[in-house]
Amino acid sequence: MTQQALKIGELATQTGSSVETIRYYEQQNLLPQASRSASNYRLYGEEHVKRLQFIRHCRSLDMTLDEIRTLLAFQDTPEGNCAGVNTLLDRHIEHVANRIKELKALQIELKELRNSCLTIQSVEACGILQNLASAEDTDPKNLGSHSGGCH
Known part of the structure; x- marks a missing residue:
């Protein structure tokens, strides 16, 4: 079976990715290097599509x-065992559970903030804006673990 070579734009279209994302994943060594055509175009195969x-x-x-890099390393060594995959996923599940708690707390805080201005009035009298302006807790470490772009 002959594998059809795809140019980067074709790979992007086929996978629903952007060209920039594909290049970024290549730079991050998540995708293997593509071969090059005689005119120096990157050429991708089915292994690139699947990856x-x-x-x-x-x-x-x-x-x-x-996390993805680690999973790919496991995938690239199929003779190994999957204990590390299970551990990684368990940690990710815990991370998601913590984020859900943080988001629920954020939702409560936002609802309380919304309840501070229940009628249409002048901006000057808006309870939401007043509460935001006088917020005591502006410590960045209390903004939640997700604020730093971890994911």
Whole structure:
């Protein structure tokens, strides 16, 4: 079976990725280097399509690039055991559970803030804006663990 070579734009279209994302994943060593055509175009094969689909699925599960890199390393050594995969996923599940708690707390805080201005009035009298302006807790470490772009 002959493998059809895809240019980067074709790979992007086929996988629903952007060209920039594909290049970034290549720079991050998540995708193997593509071969080059005589005119120096990158040429991708089915292994690139499958790997990019795997990466995209992991990203849809909110996994970090480091987590994906680790999973790809496991995938690249199929003779090993999957204990490390299980451990990684257990940690990710715990991370998601913590984020859900943080988001629920954020939702409560936002609802309380919204309740501070229940009628239409002048901006000057807006309870929401007054509360935001006088917020005591502006310490960045209390903004939640997700604020730093971890995922």
